[in-house]
Amino acid sequence: MSQKKDGNKVLDVLEKMRVIKKTDEDTELEFEAMKAATYQPEPVAVPQAPPPPLYDPVPETPYGISGGDRDLFWDESPPGGADTDRYLDIDQLYGVFNMRTKGVDTIYLVESYISTLPETLPAELRRSIILKIIAASGFDFDQLLNDGIDRVSQLNDYSAKFASRTEAIVERHNVEIDALERQIQQIREAINERKNLHKRQFLTIESEAQRLKDVLDFITK
Secondary structure (H helix, E strand, O other), rough: OHHHHHHHHHHHHHHHHOOOOOOOOHHHHHHHHHHHHOOOOOOOOOOOOOOOOOOEEEOOOOOOOEEEOOOOOOOOOOOOOOOOOOOOOHHHHHHHHHOOOOOOOOHHHHHHHHHHHOOOOOHHHHHHHHHHHHHOOOOOOOHOOOOOOOHHHHHHHHHHHHHHHHHHHHHHHHHHHHHHHHHHHHHHHHHHHHHHHEEEEEEHHHHHHHHHHHHHHHHOO
């Protein structure tokens, strides 16, 4: 009813100003026309296709950690990688080297003899006594010596392989980190671009809405 009353007021003013001459039928038709012109239907949301991504996503790389410190970042693994991708104690290391951890034909026999001598004795005297004990016991000194040298060599080789494997894993992880950091930067740029787009669009809509509101206020008040 309020719209019809407002419409009648406008028409009454125009009639008094002799701009129009109305009849009951004309008044009703004009009122319906005004009501149709001022009617604003509820906006219908139209689904929009998502915009293309503004950055190139980094392809997923299968990786994970299992079996202690084992690294499965890359599928391929160098020869012997299983032994350099986990912690091994000394017994386990010698198991990899196919070496015994004790025995009368190992360097550890010499170690056991050394531990029986007082440390207060001069080093040269202790060494002479050990050599005499080994000879008197019928053991091959050169064999014991070579066993110790071979163990040190095997440990050094394993240490070098372990270090090389670590460097390769760290380098590959750093490559992944660099790629993720670039992706993060691209995502941040996409966020800022979207915010700027939103701001421009919002100001445009707000300006047009205010413009229409001013017109509607003028003709309806």
